[in-house]
Amino acid sequence: MKHIAILGPGLLGGSIALKLRALGGNHVALWARRAEAVEEIRARGCADEASTDVREIVRGADVVIFSVPVGAMPALAREIVGELRADTIVTDVGSVKATVVAELSAIFAGRAQFVGSHPMAGCEFTGLKAARANLFEGTTCIVTSDNSGEATEKVSAFWQSLGCRVVRLAAAEHDECVALISHLPHLVAGTLVRTVAASNPHAFNVVGPGFRDTTRVASGPAPLWVEILRENSTAVVAALDAMIAKLAEFRQTLAPQGDPQALHDLLAGAKHTRDQITFPK
Amino acid sequence: MKHIAILGPGLLGGSIALKLRALGGNHVALWARRAEAVEEIRARGCADEASTDVREIVRGADVVIFSVPVGAMPALAREIVGELRADTIVTDVGSVKATVVAELSAIFAGRAQFVGSHPMAGCEFTGLKAARANLFEGTTCIVTSDNSGEATEKVSAFWQSLGCRVVRLAAAEHDECVALISHLPHLVAGTLVRTVAASNPHAFNVVGPGFRDTTRVASGPAPLWVEILRENSTAVVAALDAMIAKLAEFRQTLAPQGDPQALHDLLAGAKHTRDQITFPK
Numbered sequence A, B: 001m002k003h004i005a006i007l008g009p010g011l012l013g014g015s016i017a018l019k020l021r022a023l024g025g026n027h028v029a030l031w032a033r034r035a036e037a038v039e040e041i042r043a044r045g046c047a048d049e050a051s052t053d054v055r056e057i058v059r060g061a062d063v064v065i066f067s068v069p070v071g072a073m074p075a076l077a078r079e080i081v082g083e084l085r086a087d088t089i090v091t092d093v094g095s096v097k098a099t100v101v102a103e104l105s106a107i108f109a110g111r112a113q114f115v116g117s118h119p120m121a122g123c124e125f126t127g128l129k130a131a132r133a134n135l136f137e138g139t140t141c142i143v144t145s146d147n148s149g150e151a152t153e154k155v156s157a158f159w160q161s162l163g164c165r166v167v168r169l170a171a172a173e174h175d176e177c178v179a180l181i182s183h184l185p186h187l188v189a190g191t192l193v194r195t196v197a198a199s200n201p202h203a204f205n206v207v208g209p210g211f212r213d214t215t216r217v218a219s220g221p222a223p224l225w226v227e228i229l230r231e232n233s234t235a236v237v238a239a240l241d242a243m244i245a246k247l248a249e250f251r252q253t254l255a256p257q258g259d260p261q262a263l264h265d266l267l268a269g270a271k272h273t274r275d276q277i278t279f280p281k
Helices: A011-023 A035-044 A054-058 A070-083 A098-108 A150-161 A171-199 A201-206 A209-219 A222-231 A233-254 A260-276 B011-023 B035-044 B054-058 B070-083 B098-108 B150-161 B171-199 B201-206 B209-219 B222-231 B233-254 B260-276
Strands: A002-007 A026-031 A049-051 A063-066 A089-092 A117-119 A140-144 A165-169 B002-007 B026-031 B049-051 B063-066 B089-092 B117-119 B140-144 B165-169
Touching (some): A002 A011, A002 A054, A011 A035, A026 A054, A035 A049, A049 A054, A054 A070, A063 A070, A070 A089, A070 A098, A070 A222, A089 A098, A089 A150, A140 A150, A140 A171, A150 A165, A165 A171, A165 B201, A171 A201, A171 A209, A171 A222, A171 A233, A171 B171, A171 B201, A171 B209, A171 B233, A171 B260, A201 B171, A209 B171, A209 B209, A209 B260, A222 A233, A222 B260, A233 A260, A233 B171, A260 B171, A260 B209, A260 B222, B002 B054, B011 B026, B011 B035, B035 B049, B049 B054, B054 B070, B063 B070, B070 B089, B070 B222, B089 B098, B098 B171, B117 B150, B140 B150, B140 B171, B150 B165, B165 B171, B171 B201, B171 B209, B222 B233, B233 B260
Parallel strands (some): A002 A026, A002 A063, A026 A049, A063 A089, A140 A165, B002 B063, B026 B049, B063 B089
Antiparallel strands (some): A117 A140, B117 B140
């Protein structure tokens, strides 16, 4: 029986706990900062052990998973590092990886085995209430390849056991990729909503499935996204600049004296590229 | 029994025909330009009558629906106008309305009752093969309010009988609204795909449901969209300029010396606005 400690009972931490309980064979220990959250964990029955005492939760753990905001990780890491064994596997679920991997690798160096993770599961809904055992089924989890070796294998196997497809990327390339396929789309979706609201809010009366889907991610929680976007701001600003330049290319083909062939080629190229993408599920 | 003539057996024309056949009580006549398409209509059994002779299809019709590309409508209108009665109801399914309403109202003035329509049903898939009787269920159809009176009532009732919610808008306001909620999102989705492809195509290996949904409409057929975007280019260029200016606002909050409170307020405002929208279905 493995002792798995999960720090933070949000959507991701709660869903990991529920899935581990469903799989069986583990001792699932879940830490929450607030006593009310511990009560909620117990009421929902999603852990074998729940406490506000983080040292108690991680003591003797084989695996520790940080499922708290990225900015809260270093302090929590310093608080628990003395309780871990040199072979304890430590990972996280943060949406940015370069800073997390640098900071947590330094704290755990020689005292535990840290490997970064980013399970890419939805986040319009948050909190333990939205958690579910099958959240990870068919999703992709990126595992950082900066610290190679046995720990990386174990962390990859852990996510696979929850139902994820695992892709390994260096932390810096992870951050560039998610800026492009997650952080930029979030800003674009929010900007679409703001553009319609500012230009002609009557248009919201005639929206269809296209607008619904194109803007869906804009309903994610603002405080979480402020943190994600700021942690990855260099890559996000580069992605925004590339996006603005490419929107201007479309504008050029449509302006008076536009170029229908160029417009066609841009649209057909985008369609062709998208139709080649393999989406999960 | 009403004689309903549908001109063009694409996704929309074919789906209208299938739904009318399912409802029963109508004589459904379907025109196609190509003999092979007429064969396909007969094989699929989606009309009581099918022909490449457009005058034969509309002769004696109570209702005529143009379901061909917007650019092909005026010539086809001139070809059939002599076959119609002064009380024949004529409408169309074009994605832009100001030019269509101006041109077709002039051709049919005093010779039939024209009212513009825009059923907002999906278009990643096209052609009769994708047609289905329930395509319009829960969707919105805009009916132009420029030509008021009895014909507008009848056209509205027609779309409601197919399952649409009807919204009436002046043709010019229609074009501004769809530029914002359909044409702009199409360009934005295509631009997102192009931005990732140009910046780091490895990112396509880790896309999730967010990127899938945000870019879904980019898989629509390029030739159709070239026509739609060019027909509505003035409103689309205005929407693109507004979008680019608002993306730059986000960039400002993220640049070095950014402003986390301003970033939060932009994101929270977009989320709040989107969460108020009533989406169909």
